[in-house]
Amino acid sequence: MSVKDMVYAALFAALTAALGLLPMIPVLPGVPVTAQSLGVMLSGAILGAKRGLMAQAVFMALVAAGLPLLAGGRGGIGIFLGPTGGFAIGYILGAFVTGWLVERMWYGLNTMKAFSACVVGGIGMVYLLGIPWLGAVSKIGLAKAATSSMIFLPGDLIKAVLAAMLAVAVKKAYPIIKR
Amino acid sequence: MFEICLSRITWLHRLPAGFKLLVLAFTGAAVFLTNDPRILGGFIGFAALLPLSAWLPLAPIVKQITPAATLIAALATFHIVVGDPVSAFLVTARLGTVILLAVALTLTTRVSAMVDALEYCFTPLKYIGINPAKTGLTLSLAIRFIPVLFTMVTEIREAQKARGLEGSLFAVVMPLLVRTLRMADDLAEAISARGYDGN
Numbered sequence: 417m418s419v420k421d422m423v424y425a426a427l428f429a430a431l432t433a434a435l436g437l438l439p440m441i442p443v444l445p446g447v448p449v450t451a452q453s454l455g456v457m458l459s460g461a462i463l464g465a466k467r468g469l470m471a472q473a474v475f476m477a478l479v480a481a482g483l484p485l486l487a488g489g490r491g492g493i494g495i496f497l498g499p500t501g502g503f504a505i506g507y508i509l510g511a512f513v514t515g516w517l518v519e520r521m522w523y524g525l526n527t528m529k530a531f532s533a534c535v536v537g538g539i540g541m542v543y544l545l546g547i548p549w550l551g552a553v554s555k556i557g558l559a560k561a562a563t564s565s566m567i568f569l570p571g572d573l574i575k576a577v578l579a580a581m582l583a584v585a586v587k588k589a590y591p592i593i594k595r
Numbered sequence: 596m597f598e599i600c601l602s603r604i605t606w607l608h609r610l611p612a613g614f615k616l617l618v619l620a621f622t623g624a625a626v627f628l629t630n631d632p633r634i635l636g637g638f639i640g641f642a643a644l645l646p647l648s649a650w651l652p653l654a655p656i657v658k659q660i661t662p663a664a665t666l667i668a669a670l671a672t673f674h675i676v677v678g679d680p681v682s683a684f685l686v687t688a689r690l691g692t693v694i695l696l697a698v699a700l701t702l703t704t705r706v707s708a709m710v711d712a713l714e715y716c717f718t719p720l721k722y723i724g725i726n727p728a729k730t731g732l733t734l735s736l737a738i739r740f741i742p743v744l745f746t747m748v749t750e751i752r753e754a755q756k757a758r759g760l761e762g763s764l765f766a767v768v769m770p771l772l773v774r775t776l777r778m779a780d781d782l783a784e785a786i787s788a789r790g791y792d793g794n
Binding site (some may be wrong): 417419420422423424425426427428429430431433434435437438440451454458462470475477478480481482483484485488489490491492493495496497498499500553554555556560571578581582585586589591592 | 597598599600604616619623630658659660662666667670673674682684685690693694696697698701704705706709710713725729732733734736737738740741743744745747748751752764765767768769771772773775776777778779782783786787791792
């Protein structure tokens with residue numbers, strides 16, 4: 417771990433917390449959506465696999481330590497033990513996979529490629545851990561857990577588009593992964 | 596500094612953070628290993644009495660458990676509708692116990708004490724090349740910079756509002772990202788300039 421790794425991880429953990437302050441346009445009525453999960457995709461797509469993973473691990477460690485950083489002022493170790501704990505762990509894996517894919521496509525990265533990385537990492541991996549966890553802990557079964565999680569999909573897809581555009585713009589303005 | 600922990604000291608505050616984490620870990624494992632409704636009834640009773648015994652205020656507890664409680668209520672309803680009230684009780688008691696105990700821990704433990712306890716839990720990670728002292732510094736840096744980033748978000752939103760861009764998330768996040776990255780480079784230089792090489 418170099419000093420750069422530590423500083424980028426710390427600041428993108430803080431950035432993920434700050435994104436929780438930004439409200440998004442409600443896609444479906446009654447589903448609270450903030451820009452927070454944008455932090456997962458941005459950590460991976462801008463910092464790369466290793467630093468992205470570190471940033472989200474730091475963010476989740478601070479949530480576990482009791483800072484009210486999740487949207488709506490929630491936090492504490494209970495987040496990881498409840499039915500939605502898999503999504504929280506999925507953030508860490510999601511940032512890593514997004515970063516790994518963006519690193520593979522770094523030369524010639526465009527919005528479409530960045531979008532596919534954000535969808536596979538920031539949505540796919542998060543749901544891959546979150547849905548079976550929800551199904552197992554609450555004993556409602558995989559299919560029911562999957563269908564009830566789909567209400568977040570439209571908002572997440574919009575965030576993936578936004579994260580892809582931001583990642584490509586930042587690559588031009590301030591490239592981090594490979595200079 | 597903002598945190599969920601209550602400032603009024605109770606007997607739960609005086610217990611060491613590591614001990615509270617251990618109790619939570621053991622209870623969390625125990626409730627998933629048993630299928631006996633009587634044992635689980637005992638656990639949920641214990642979890643409900645613990646915050647009461649310390650006279651923790653109700654409002655912050657309700658605020659922290661509301662999203663989980665809504666979800667648990669929906670799950671219990673689902674199990675009752677498919678005709679399995681025992682499963683409804685098991686799910687409610689299990690998740691209720693874990694969440695009540697976790698909220699009691701969070702409300703009575705300072706973030707600094709939790710960070711120390713977590714750092715201690717992470718010590719074995721040194722065998723896969725993760726330095727616990729560096730982990731501690733990274734966590735402290737993040738805690739220090741959360742209020743800075745919060746202020747930055749407010750400033751940028753006001754600036755973009757003045758330009759008529761308050762509806763655009765891109766116009767807020769893009770400057771936020773560039774300013775964060777520049778700040779990271781300055782910070783890394785400042786740390787290195789003070790002779791920290793982290794080994």
